[in-house]
Amino acid sequence: MFRCVLAVAVAAGLLLGGAAQAAQAADSVEAMMARIEKLKLQGRKGESLLRPGYAVGEYTGGATVRSKNASAGFNDSKVYSKDQMSADFTVTAPGFATPVTGSCSGGQGRIALGWITFDKDDLAYVCDYRRGETPIKANLTLAMSKRKGLAGMTAPQRAGEFRYDGVTLRVRTQRVGGMPIGGGGALGYVFSRDGVDIGGVSLSGLAPTFYLPPKGSPDRDAAAVLALRSKAPDTAIKTVRTDWSQVVLVCRKCSKKLDGGFGEDGDQSLRKALRRAAGGGKGRKASIGVIEVGCFDLCPRNAVVAANASTPGQWLVVPRGTPIAAVSEQLGLMAPA
Numbered sequence: 389m390f391r392c393v394l395a396v397a398v399a400a401g402l403l404l405g406g407a408a409q410a411a412q413a414a415d416s417v418e419a420m421m422a423r424i425e426k427l428k429l430q431g432r433k434g435e436s437l438l439r440p441g442y443a444v445g446e447y448t449g450g451a452t453v454r455s456k457n458a459s460a461g462f463n464d465s466k467v468y469s470k471d472q473m474s475a476d477f478t479v480t481a482p483g484f485a486t487p488v489t490g491s492c493s494g495g496q497g498r499i500a501l502g503w504i505t506f507d508k509d510d511l512a513y514v515c516d517y518r519r520g521e522t523p524i525k526a527n528l529t530l531a532m533s534k535r536k537g538l539a540g541m542t543a544p545q546r547a548g549e550f551r552y553d554g555v556t557l558r559v560r561t562q563r564v565g566g567m568p569i570g571g572g573g574a575l576g577y578v579f580s581r582d583g584v585d586i587g588g589v590s591l592s593g594l595a596p597t598f599y600l601p602p603k604g605s606p607d608r609d610a611a612a613v614l615a616l617r618s619k620a621p622d623t624a625i626k627t628v629r630t631d632w633s634q635v636v637l638v639c640r641k642c643s644k645k646l647d648g649g650f651g652e653d654g655d656q657s658l659r660k661a662l663r664r665a666a667g668g669g670k671g672r673k674a675s676i677g678v679i680e681v682g683c684f685d686l687c688p689r690n691a692v693v694a695a696n697a698s699t700p701g702q703w704l705v706v707p708r709g710t711p712i713a714a715v716s717e718q719l720g721l722m723a724p725a
Contacts, residue, residue, distance in 0.1 A: 419585070420585035420586065420599070424586070424587055425445070425599070425602055425603070426597060426598070426599055427444050427445045427600060428444075428595055428596075428597055429442055429443075429444055429595050429597075429598065430442065430444070432448060432450075435450055439451065442616070444600075444612065444616060445600065445612070446481050446603075447481045447613075447616060448480055448481070449478040449487070449616060450477065450478055451475065451477035452476055475491075475492045475493070476492070477490050477492075477616065477617060479613050479616050481609070481612070483609070486520045487519070487520075488517055488519055488526075490517045490528075491515065492513065492514065492516075494512070494513055494514070495511060495512070496511065496512065496514070497511075497514060497529035497548075499527065501531055501547070501548065501549060504531055506534075507534045508531040508532070508534070509531065509532045509533070509534055512530060513528075513529075513530040513532075513548075514529055515527060515617060517552070517613075524553070525551065525553070525554075526553065526613075528548060528549070528550045528551075528559075528614065530546055530559060531546065531547060531548055532545065533546065545561040545574060546559075546561045547560045547561065550610065552613060553609070553610065555581065556581065557581055557586070557607070557611065558581075559578075559579055559614065560577065560580070561574050561575075561577060562575075562576060562578045563575035564576040564577075564588045564589065564597075574591055575590070575591060576588060576589055576590040577591075579615070581607055586601050586605075587600050587601055587607070587611035588615070589615045598615045600615065628672065629672070630672035630673075630677070631673055631674060631675055632674065632676055633675060633676055634677070634697070634698060634721060635677040635679065635698070636662060636679070636695070636696055636719055637679055637694065637695045638658050638659045638662070638693075639681065639683060639692055639693040640680040640681060640683075641682070641683045642684075642691065642692040642693055643658055643680060649692075650708070650710070650715075651664070654709060659678045662676075662712060662716065662721075663676075663678050666721065684703065690707060690708045691705045691708065692706045693706075694706055694715070696719045699720065704719065706718075
């Protein structure tokens with residue numbers, strides 16, 4: 389009984405302590421709002437489709453991300469993916485003689501983060517910086533909490549340190565304005581120097597909002613380079629692997645009119661029957677992609693229009709009740725018997 393009471397007391401203490409820390413952090417951010425400049429991320433034409441551009445105030449640049457999966461970056465539910473994500477980005481401004489370029493990947497942190505109180509993951513998200521081809525004394529190490537138990541729930545998800553041209557900023561996960569909706573990712577980050585919040589970025593809206601120190605502040609360039617890094621990779625094109633070997637397009641309007649007509653019992657749509665014949669599977673895990681699309685403007689009676697995307701010059705008009713094996717063969721999904 390005593391152990392149960394003690395456990396409840398400890399849990400309550402953790403929650404109350406976390407609530408007190410959250411309230412203190414919120415007060416700090418509210419005070420920060422009175423001395424910062426609020427700016428929206430603007431899209432710009434980049435060097436290529438794979439390297440889109442962006443602008444925030446007087447700062448402009450572009451970014452490229454290379455990933456073996458769809459989840460990578462400063463703003464995702466995974467802060468990094470071991471050996472699977474790397475990114476580079478460029479930031480320039482009227483006061484920069486040479487653009488600042490950063491290169492980031494998952495790995496061992498280069499900055500000791502002994503001040504972080506939560507249980508950190510073994511790896512960190514690490515960025516190095518240079519001007520032109522010359523490395524500079526600037527780097528970012530961002531750690532992620534293992535998020536175990538109540539302590540993992542009340543501690544920040546991520547925290548780290550950014551060093552740039554003699555300025556050291558600490559970074560912590562915290563919502564800065566916007567709605568508390570993040571889709572599993574970070575809602576925002578706050579940057580502090582010597583215990584005072586000086587800027588941040590909100591990631592909870594349709595477009596990120598940046599909070600930078602006022603022009604003329606010695607912290608503005610460092611905060612801008614850090615803030616742009618927090619969002620830049622998400623604007624880049626990413627690749628997602630699928631198991632699809634082929635893609636079949638099926639007319640949605642024809643299928644709706646027929647209301648079934650295929651399969652052993654004649655109660656399946658052509659799309660469902662083709663998927664089952666191919667071995668089932670859903671989404672990108674299926675062996676083929678069968679996608680219903682808008683009207684082909686052919687509109688046959690008691691039939692459905694379909695096409696293999698690899699042979700767009702040949703459409704099939706498939707009558708109701710046609711055996712799926714025959715349809716698959718005509719679409720090139722299996723070898724002739």
